[in-house]
Amino acid sequence: MRREDGRPGPEDDVEAVLDELYALPPSEFVARREERAARARTGRRVQDARRIHAARRPTLAGWAANLLRRSRPDEAERFLELGRALREAYATLDPSGLRELSAQRRHIVSEMSRQAAALAREAGHPLSDAVQRDVETTLRAVLADPEAAAVWQAGRVEGVLTPPSEFGADAVAAAPARRASAPARPPREDTTSARRKKDEEAERRRAEREERAVRAREEARAAEERLRERRTVREEAAAALERAHEREREAGERVAALEEQLAVARTERERTHAELGEARERERAAAEELAEAGREAEAAARRAGQAERDGA
Template sequence: MTSRGFDAVADELYALPRDEFTPARTERAKEAKGRDPELAKRITQLRKPTVAAWLVNQVSRRHADEIGQLADLGARLRTAHQKLAGDELRTLSRQRNELIRRLSGRAGGVAGEAGVPYSDVAMRQVEDTFEAAVSDPDAATEVAAGRLSAALEPSSSEDWLAAALAASPKRKAAPKPAPKPAKRDPEAERRQAALEEARTKADEAEAARDEAQQALDEVTARAEKAAARVAELRSQLDDATREERAVRKELTAARKAATVADKTADEARRQVAEMESFGKRSKR
């Protein structure tokens, strides 16, 4: 099956309710395994989306026009920054914040429909993902595709935007010198590094859990198949046992009938012999 076939399967899986992802992925991988082992492997490697990623995927599929506005705003913000157009940057920044809040509300609506808790952590991750779509064209493409397995982070702290927003329109021809690099905060860097490590471990644990679930699903399916086979064989054995008993009864009856017939035949022969012997004596 071609990559187009893979795209179709991926689209199907990431559009499903989150709790249906793993069993559906297992089923699709099994279907593809006999025809295209490489495709089956690629399907197996698709990761179950986190809650935040799943919510973003659903919003992207339901509100594609608004998702497209994220990329458009990002491009306009970057252009305005290059021109040091402070007023335009402020206007666009307000539009971006309003759009992200609106999309976050859309995600909350999806969560409510699905009965999925929309925690503060999930909300922050959803908003970070939409923010990433504004700051990075590649992230915007990923979000629009609706196949995220994990939330995204903005590609930078957007210092360029903050600096541009602080610029005065009157200073466009002579912009202020670039701000001095922020003073390092070793403790903040340590916390950020620890956070990134924790997120990586969480992603790895999620992937391991999905793999374990897939293995469990496969073994469960095999166990159910074996149990069905055992039940079928037991049913056949019961039928064969009943048939054997019936045949044995028929055999016993046939043996008795044969014994009676044998005795009857012997008696008939004896009588014939006696009659023949009597006839011979009479002739004498």
């Protein structure tokens, strides 16, 4: 819809359209996207139409993360601020700050994922355990990755966002503790320091391997969820097809019944038409007989009068 001055109205703003789309449940996304893209093309807004049409249907986990962002704006802002603080602490290699913020991270990620599940359930789309784990993975990515944080802040998450490997769950635990200043040690300190560095390097590699394994498991869960979603979509399509067949069968039965009634009505009409013709024929014959009787009565009356006159 356009304003009287010809300029696009608020409902034609492409950003508003995208916000609207990503607030919808995944099952309603594609139909509304095509409707909005068609409206943009009708309004000769070709670039807007292309951008709208390019929007990807979110997974159930992506939709739940977007729902959480929109439904809990204050908590979402605090969560984003925690992510900035955690990234800053990691960048400055402050182990004490990392451990404190990591504890906050685990608690708030768990709490917010539960809120997302509750919101989705209230909206009529309960989350499976696998989908809720994908939401948790996305929330961890929001804390670790500024690009993921920007996507979630905009409320346009499409799928599972994965935290970077160097900022995973084990990175904080692997961070070395910062020690207070100690008195000068004997020359053996160099050997001890070298051994500690070697141990820390081995621990870092172990943490990286575990993080890669975690990511692989998360990607496998995401792939499994996508497979389940595709199966659900196919099952819904098959059910819709079955319902359409059933409606077609019922409509065919109604048509057959109506055609039968129509045939009976036509037969009845033909019968009554024939009866009407016969009644008209009988009425015409009776009228002719009545007229003939009238003429005979008049003739008899005339003869009777003539006889009386002749007798006089």
